[in-house]
Amino acid sequence: GENVEQHPSTLSVQEGDSAVIKCTYSDSASNYFPWYKQELGKGPQLIIDIRSNVGEKKDQRIAVTLNKTAKHFSLHITETQPEDSAVYFCAAPRTGTASKLTFGTGTRLQVTL
């Protein structure tokens, strides 16, 4: 089955710096890779996603890159702000089980002033 590994588990950056979170997946047939942001006491919120037919997608300060050969995808946040502080989860689907989105273990991002 799909195995999704996420690194780092915690990340502290200064305001204005960039943050990068990386995930690796095992199922080469996976074709959809979302990223979620979860603030304390709230549900996960989809912030960006990418499909396997593109290598990069950008939305303002957030970008996701995908390397299908190496089976990893990364979240890039530029010009970080205190409100970016949250837990970020990546996910990848299991082939043959359209229902199962396997989540990474999460990265706690802390943006300090």
Next chain:
Amino acid sequence: NAGVMQNPRHLVRRRGQEARLRCSPMKGHSHVYWYRQLPEEGLKFMVYLQKENIIDESGMPKERFSAEFPKEGPSILRIQQVVRGDSAAYFCASSPPSADTRYFGPGTRLTVL
């Protein structure tokens, strides 16, 4: 367009009681997914339902847990004879037909005393 709604937001039960968690998907979404999140951990898939059908329940414990998504009304996750280990946040997500994107609700935080 209202997002995914879950109620109650917080639920306290004593060991042996029943817990009922409700989820109303986004308008136009006919697919519902339930996930469990333990403190400081990621999201674990439990069950995937469409209207009146359980599509995939491979992540759900075999005993005490059940889920339904009737033709009318919200999806319900039911936990019978709760134990302390059931204490967690339970999140519901929904998606439109034939779509990968999941939108999460705010969650129900279950505490078993």
